[in-house]
Amino acid sequence: MAQAKVCLVIGAGDATGGAVARRFAREGYTVCATRRTLDKLQPLLEDIRAAGGIAHGFGSDARKEDDVIALVEHIETQIGPIEVLVFNIGANSPNSILTETARRYTKMWEMACLAGFLTGREVAKRMVARPDAVGGADPASGQGVAHKGSIIFTGATASLRGSANFAGFSGGKMALRALAQSMARELWPLGVHVAHTIIDGAIDTEFIRTLFPERYALKAQDGILNPDHIADAYWMLHQQPRDAWTHELDLRPYMERF
Numbered sequence: 065m066a067q068a069k070v071c072l073v074i075g076a077g078d079a080t081g082g083a084v085a086r087r088f089a090r091e092g093y094t095v096c097a098t099r100r101t102l103d104k105l106q107p108l109l110e111d112i113r114a115a116g117g118i119a120h121g122f123g124s125d126a127r128k129e130d131d132v133i134a135l136v137e138h139i140e141t142q143i144g145p146i147e148v149l150v151f152n153i154g155a156n157s158p159n160s161i162l163t164e165t166a167r168r169y170t171k172m173w174e175m176a177c178l179a180g181f182l183t184g185r186e187v188a189k190r191m192v193a194r195p196d197a198v199g200g201a202d203p204a205s206g207q208g209v210a211h212k213g214s215i216i217f218t219g220a221t222a223s224l225r226g227s228a229n230f231a232g233f234s235g236g237k238m239a240l241r242a243l244a245q246s247m248a249r250e251l252w253p254l255g256v257h258v259a260h261t262i263i264d265g266a267i268d269t270e271f272i273r274t275l276f277p278e279r280y281a282l283k284a285q286d287g288i289l290n291p292d293h294i295a296d297a298y299w300m301l302h303q304q305p306r307d308a309w310t311h312e313l314d315l316r317p318y319m320e321r322f
Contacts (some may be wrong), residue, residue, distance in 0.1 A: 066095035068144035075153035083291035089117030092217040126179035176236025212255035214302040264316040
C-alpha cells in the first residue's frame with residue numbers, strides 16, 4: 065500500500081495557512097496542520113474532511129526543538145513522508161523601539177526565524193535521505209537527483225525593509241529570508257526546492273476587516289490579497305520543474321506600492 069503524500073503546514077491559521085492546507089488537500093495530499101492551540105484547528109480540519117480530504121491536526125510550539133523533532137518523527141513514521149513543508153508562522157506585533165522589550169523582541173525572532181530553522185532542518189533531513197533517481201546521482205551537477213520535496217517559507221514586506229515600529233518583526237523576517245537563501249543554495253542540488261514568498265499587502269482576514277476597515281473596503285477593487293490565490297501560488301511553486309525553480313516570489317495587489 066502506497067504511503068500518503070504529506071503536506072505539513074506550520075502555522076495553519078485562518079487565512080494563508082488554512083488556505084494552503086485546503087489547496088493541497090484538494091490535490092490529494094494528506095494535510096498535517098499545526099497551531100499552538102489544537103482547538104483552533106478544528107474548523108479547518110472539518111472543512112478539509114467535509115470536502116473529502118484527509119487532515120490531521122497538532123497542537124505544537126515550533127519554537128521548541130524537542131516538540132519539532134517529535135512532530136516530524138511522528139508524521140514520517142505514522143502518516144507518511146513529508147513532501148511539502150509550508151512554514152507560515154506570523155510574528156507581527158508592532159511597537160516603538162523606545163518601549164520595546166528584550167522579551168518581546170526575542171519572542172518575535174523565535175516565532176519568525178528560529179521556528180523556521182527548526183522545522184526546516186528536521187524536514188530537510190528527511191527529504192534529502194529519500195532515494196535518488198535510478199542509476200545513482202551527482203549532487204554537484206544535479207544529474208540523477210530526484211525532486212524530493214518543497215520547503216516554502218512565508219515572508220512579508222518586513223523581509224525586505226524595516227519600517228518604524230516594526231524592529232522586532234523585521235529582524236525576524238529578514239533572518240528567515242537569509243535562512244531560506246542559505247538552505248536553497250545547499251539543498252537545491254540535493255533535490256529539495258526551497259522557496260521564499262514576499263506577501264506584500266493586506267490579506268483578507270477578520271483582523272484587517274475589524275481593525276482596518278478602510279483598507280478592507282479595497283477588497284471590492286481586488287486591493288487586498290485573497291488567501292486562496294496565495295495558496296494557488298504555493299501549489300504552483302511545488303509543481304515547478306527543476307529547470308525553472310523559483311526561489312523568491314513576490315505577491316501583492318496591483319495597487320500596492322513597491
